[in-house]
Amino acid sequence: xxxxxxxxxxxxxxxxxxxxxxxxxxxxxxxxxxxxxxxxxxxxxxxxxxxxxxxxxxxxxxxxxxxxxxxxxxxxxxxxxxxxxxxxxxxxxxxxxxxxxxxxxxxxxxxxxxxxxxxxxxxxxxxxxxxxxxxxxxxxxxxxxxxxxxxxxxxxxxxxxxxxxxxxxxxxxxxxxxxxxxxxxxxxxxxxxxxxxxxxxxxxxxxxxxxxxxxxxxxxxxxxxxxxxxxxxxxxxxxxxxxxxxxxxxxxxxxxxxxxxxxxxxxxx
Ligand code: ADP
Numbered sequence: 001x002x003x004x005x006x007x008x009x010x011x012x013x014x015x016x017x018x019x020x021x022x023x024x025x026x027x028x029x030x031x032x033x034x035x036x037x038x039x040x041x042x043x044x045x046x047x048x049x050x051x052x053x054x055x056x057x058x059x060x061x062x063x064x065x066x067x068x069x070x071x072x073x074x075x076x077x078x079x080x081x082x083x084x085x086x087x088x089x090x091x092x093x094x095x096x097x098x099x100x101x102x103x104x105x106x107x108x109x110x111x112x113x114x115x116x117x118x119x120x121x122x123x124x125x126x127x128x129x130x131x132x133x134x135x136x137x138x139x140x141x142x143x144x145x146x147x148x149x150x151x152x153x154x155x156x157x158x159x160x161x162x163x164x165x166x167x168x169x170x171x172x173x174x175x176x177x178x179x180x181x182x183x184x185x186x187x188x189x190x191x192x193x194x195x196x197x198x199x200x201x202x203x204x205x206x207x208x209x210x211x212x213x214x215x216x217x218x219x220x221x222x223x224x225x226x227x228x229x230x231x232x233x234x235x236x237x238x239x240x241x242x243x244x245x246x247x248x249x250x251x252x253x254x255x256x257x258x259x260x261x262x263x264x265x266x267x268x269x
Contacts, residue, residue, distance in 0.1 A: 010172075011042070011048070012052060019035075047254075050164060060084070102135070104138075105121070129168075137161075172239070173239040181241050185209055238264040240253050
């Protein structure tokens with residue numbers, strides 16, 4: 001049933017702040033190092049890799065020595081602007097060890113709303129992949145704000161990663177979270193909750209089993225991950241939700257091992 005994963009060639013990986021920044025606010029270099037190693041190695045196996053990375057605000061808070069996440073939006077945007085540059089600095093440094101080039105793409109919802117913008121983004125991504133470069137994508141926090149007449153925000157990077165996977169016709173979206181997969185209830189509060197091995201349809205009952213975010217850095221919570229999975233299941237792609245604590249788990253996922261929750265459309269088997 002997971003045979004298809006072994007053949008996945010074009011892979012989008014989404015990593016959340018909780019995998020990049022420790023709960024005490026310090027940068028998790030071991031996780032970032034491991035991620036750079038794994039993604040560079042997959043690229044060397046001729047796979048096409050796109051990384052969607054959160055973490056700008058977390059890294060910015062660390063760089064500016066701000067203990068609490070700012071409440072005001074302009075402050076958040078300023079911290080994100082500092083953090084995004086620093087995050088790319090850290091990524092470039094780590095990927096450089098493996099002689100792997102990266103690129104930064106900061107996107108807004110325009111890529112959904114405007115066909116010309118969408119085409120420009122697709123062309124850029126295709127060109128970068130053809131050049132063997134790993135694109136690193138985040139939302140453009142400076143521009144992205146929910147306005148009444150002009151929605152510029154994706155909502156969160158869970159949605160952004162699914163939209164990117166859709167745009168580039170990826171084979172697989174790997175969503176790395178702070179939990180092993182999707183459970184019958186939030187394991188934080190329900191000790192007997194069971195992990196789903198696979199899901200083929202996002203039903204209202206499943207949505208009810210998904211509740212809010214788990215960590216202080218969490219954004220969308222599980223319902224946002226299910227929404228992303230729903231988007232993926234409308235395409236020919238598949239999705240794995242797994243724990244990003246050790247990014248080497250990506251090797252296991254692509255070897256078809258039974259880790260995380262596998263979302264696939266029944267007929268894509
Ligand atoms: P991330 O920061 O990785 O994007 P979030 O904090 O947004 O993750 O969401 C992950 C959290 O969702 C988990 O840590 C867990 O506490 C919570 N959660 C709620 N419902 C579920 C569920 N049914 N299965 C798994 N986790 C759940």
